[in-house]
Amino acid sequence: MKACIMCGGEGTRLRPLTFERPKPSIPILNKPSVVHLIEHLSKEGFNTIVITLGYMAENIEEQLGDGRIFGVHIDYVYEKDKLGTAGGVKNAEKYLKDEPFLVLGGDHVLNLNLREMYRFHETNDSLVTIGLLSIDDPREFGIADMDVNNRIRRFLEKPGPGEIFSNLASTGIYMCDPEIFDWIPENTKYDFAKDLFPAMLTKNYKINGILARGKWTDVGNASAYRQAQRWMLEALPGTTIVGHFSSKDARLTGPLQLGNNVSVGSNSAIVGPVVIGENTRIGDNVLIGPYTTIGSNCVINDGSRILSSYIFNNITIGSNCNVSGSIIDNGAQVSENSCLENGTVIGPNVVIGNNTTVHSNTKIWPDIVIPGGTSVKNDMVNESYI
Numbered sequence: 001m002k003a004c005i006m007c008g009g010e011g012t013r014l015r016p017l018t019f020e021r022p023k024p025s026i027p028i029l030n031k032p033s034v035v036h037l038i039e040h041l042s043k044e045g046f047n048t049i050v051i052t053l054g055y056m057a058e059n060i061e062e063q064l065g066d067g068r069i070f071g072v073h074i075d076y077v078y079e080k081d082k083l084g085t086a087g088g089v090k091n092a093e094k095y096l097k098d099e100p101f102l103v104l105g106g107d108h109v110l111n112l113n114l115r116e117m118y119r120f121h122e123t124n125d126s127l128v129t130i131g132l133l134s135i136d137d138p139r140e141f142g143i144a145d146m147d148v149n150n151r152i153r154r155f156l157e158k159p160g161p162g163e164i165f166s167n168l169a170s171t172g173i174y175m176c177d178p179e180i181f182d183w184i185p186e187n188t189k190y191d192f193a194k195d196l197f198p199a200m201l202t203k204n205y206k207i208n209g210i211l212a213r214g215k216w217t218d219v220g221n222a223s224a225y226r227q228a229q230r231w232m233l234e235a236l237p238g239t240t241i242v243g244h245f246s247s248k249d250a251r252l253t254g255p256l257q258l259g260n261n262v263s264v265g266s267n268s269a270i271v272g273p274v275v276i277g278e279n280t281r282i283g284d285n286v287l288i289g290p291y292t293t294i295g296s297n298c299v300i301n302d303g304s305r306i307l308s309s310y311i312f313n314n315i316t317i318g319s320n321c322n323v324s325g326s327i328i329d330n331g332a333q334v335s336e337n338s339c340l341e342n343g344t345v346i347g348p349n350v351v352i353g354n355n356t357t358v359h360s361n362t363k364i365w366p367d368i369v370i371p372g373g374t375s376v377k378n379d380m381v382n383e384s385y386i
Contacts, residue, residue: 001044001045001046001047001048001101001102001115001118002046002048002049002050002095002096002099002100002101002102003041003046003048003049003050003101003102003103003104004049004050004051004052004089004092004095004096004101004102004103004104005024005034005037005038005049005050005051005052005104005105005106006052006085006088006089006103006104006105006106007022007023007024007034007051007052007053007054007057007060007105007106008052008053008054008055008079008082008083008088009022009023009054009055009106009107010022010023010054010055011023011026011055011107013220013221014026014219014220014221014222014225015347015363015365016329016345016346016347016348016363016364016365016366016385017222017225017327017329017345017347019347019348019365019366019385020329020330020348020366021056021059022055022056022057022059022060022106023106023107023219024037024060024106024107025056025059025060025063026107026219026225027293027295027310027312028109028219028228028229028232028293029229029232029233029257029275029293030259030275030277030293030295030296032060032063033106033107033109033219033228034060034063034064034106035063035064035070036109036232037104037106037108037109037110038064038067038070038072038074039070040110040111040114041072041102041114042070042071042072044113044114044115045115045118046072046102046114047071047072047073048072048073049067049072049073049074049075050074050075050076050077050092050095050096050101051064051074051075051076051077051106052077052078052079052088052089052091052092053076053077053078053079054078054079054082054088057076057078060106061076075092075095077091077092077095079091081187081189082189083187083188083189083190084189084190084191084194084195085103085172085190085191085192085193086184086190086191086192086195086196087184087185087187087188087189087190087191089103089176089184090181090184090185090186090190093181096178096181097178097181098178099178100118100121100122100175100176100177100178101175101176101178102114102117102118102173102174102175102176103173103174103175103176103192104171104172104173104174105172105173105218107218107219107220108171108172108173108216108217108218108219109215109216109217109218109219109228109231109232110171110173110214110215110216110217111214111215111216111231111235112131112171112173112212112213112214112215112216113212113213113214114173116210117129117131117173117175117210117212118175120175120208120210121175121208121210124150124208125206126151126177126206126207126208127176127177127179127180127183127200127205127206127207128174128175128176128177128180128196128197128200128207128208129174129175129207129208129209129210130144130152130155130170130171130173130174130197130207130208130209130210131170131171131172131173131174131175131209131210131212131216132144132146132168132169132170132171132209132210132211132212133168133169133171133211133212133216134167134168134169134211135167135169136167138159138164138166138167138168138169139158139159139160139164140158140220141157141158141169141170142155142156142157142158142169142170142172142193142197143155143156143159143164143165143166143167143168143169143170144166144168144169144170144209145165145166145168146166146168146209150208150209150210151206151207151208151209152197152201152207152208152209153201154166154201155170155193155197155198155201155207157191157193157194168209168211170193171212171216171218172192172193172218173212173216174192180196183196183199183200184196215231217231222327222343222345222363223343225310225327226308226310226325226327229291229293229310230291230308233273233274233275233290233291233293234273236255236256236257236272236273236275237255238254238255239252239254239255239256239257239258239272240256240257240258241256241258241262242258242259242260242278243259243260243261243278244260244261245258245261245262245263246262246263246264247263247264248264248265248266248284249266249267250264250265250266250267250268250269250270250282251268251269251270252264252269252270253269253270253271253272254272254273255272255273255274256270256272256273256274256275256276257274257275257276258275258276259276259277259278259279259280259296260278260279261278261279262276262277262278262279262280262281262282263280263281263282264282264286265281265282265283265284265285265286265302266284266285267284267285268282268283268284268285268286268287268288269286269287269288270282270288271287271288271289271290272290273290273291274288274290274291274292274293274294275292275293275294276288276293276294277294277295277296277297277298277313278296278297279296279297280294280295280296280297280298280299280300281298281299281300282300283299283300283301283302283303283304283319284302284303285302285303286300286301286302286303286304286305286306287304287305287306287307288300288306289305289306289307289308290307290308291308292306292307292308292309292310292311293310293311294306294311294315295311295312295313295314295315295330296313296314297313297314298311298313298314298315298316298317299315299316299317300317301316301317301318301319301321301336302319302320303319303320304317304318304319304320304321304322304323305321305322305323305324306323307322307323307324307325308324308325309323309324309325309326309327309328309340310326310327310328311323311327311328312328312329312330312332312348313330313331314330314331315328315330315331315332315333315334316332316333316334317334318333318334318335318336318337318338318354319336319337320336320337321334321335321336321337321338321339321340322338322339322340323339323340324340324341324342325341325342325343325344326340326341326342326343326344326345326346327344327345327346328340328346329345329346329347329348329350329366330348330349331348331349332346332347332348332349332350332351332352333350333351333352334346334352335351335352335353335354335356335372336354336355337354337355338352338353338354338355338356338357338358339356339357339358340352340358341357341358341359341360341362342360342361343360343361343362344358344359344360344361344362344363344364345362345363345364346358346364347363347364347365347366347367347368347382348366348367349366349367350364350365350366350367350368350369350370351368351369351370352364352370353369353370353371353372353373353374354372354373355372355373356370356371356372356373356374356375356376357374357375357376358376359375359376359377362376362377362378362379362380363379363380364376364379364380365379365380365381365382365385366382366385367382367384368380368382
């Protein structure tokens, strides 16, 4: 079975996390998000994969290679210009024109039964089948009005007030027949939700929906990213320790996933689910709370508390710091007695001075140095990245 993964977007809503990497390369459980997606596709039987690339394309190709390590074959198609979702898939037509194929986004995190969606599409007569989920707030998604026979009667992208006729939101996962390429113009910006589906419905062409079961999100913003990490952590099967591990009367409660050469100091506590990468050192009297990931080559100094936070690689947290519900990118340094409140996003190579408080939901862009004793209440933008 074939699948096409769209990885062309710049991920502007996820800045500052997408300055050093494309959105599909953002780490979840310390490995790129798109790797989890490829592994799930392989498990579901999709062994021929086409990836459309744009922003920082070489990063994704370097991480995935030809796909054989995941039990799949991967071809890459580059976009010189932004072609939209349908236009980008049209650009990969030569790899997809022979049989039905699955389309999904490179920023999707999911555990949906995609094989079931493929079989449903095979046995029903429509050019497109859209994966749908019932959600509480569908305003940021396309919504569908579907009848009891799975036929979609209306489709509206990002409805406004008074337009929310359904809470069935499109996941952006589509099963397509190759004939769909006849509807998509070449070398033209063209979207599935904004252009193709309305055009098909206007001409009374059949579009089916299928109610997906399981968990799904697109990692479009920091909140969705934290939710995706939480889902994946909840699915940890147990405690795994890879290679050497050292501990001095620490208290460990699983599930945990610990890389090689992790050390935990005296009277520290780790309460899972937690993932910690290789060569990371945790000092004395440190509390690592549930739903936390810490990358490789990190140092968490004495007396600090790390709760429900996602810490990337090569990061130092000073002594007696409080990090709650935060995301910290590669190479950042948080100095002693500092506090990162819930929802903060710290960009790569940021230096936060002693006794600093970063207020909730504040973003700090890369390479910024914050003097000690500062109270950061608003986003800090590095103009050299604009």
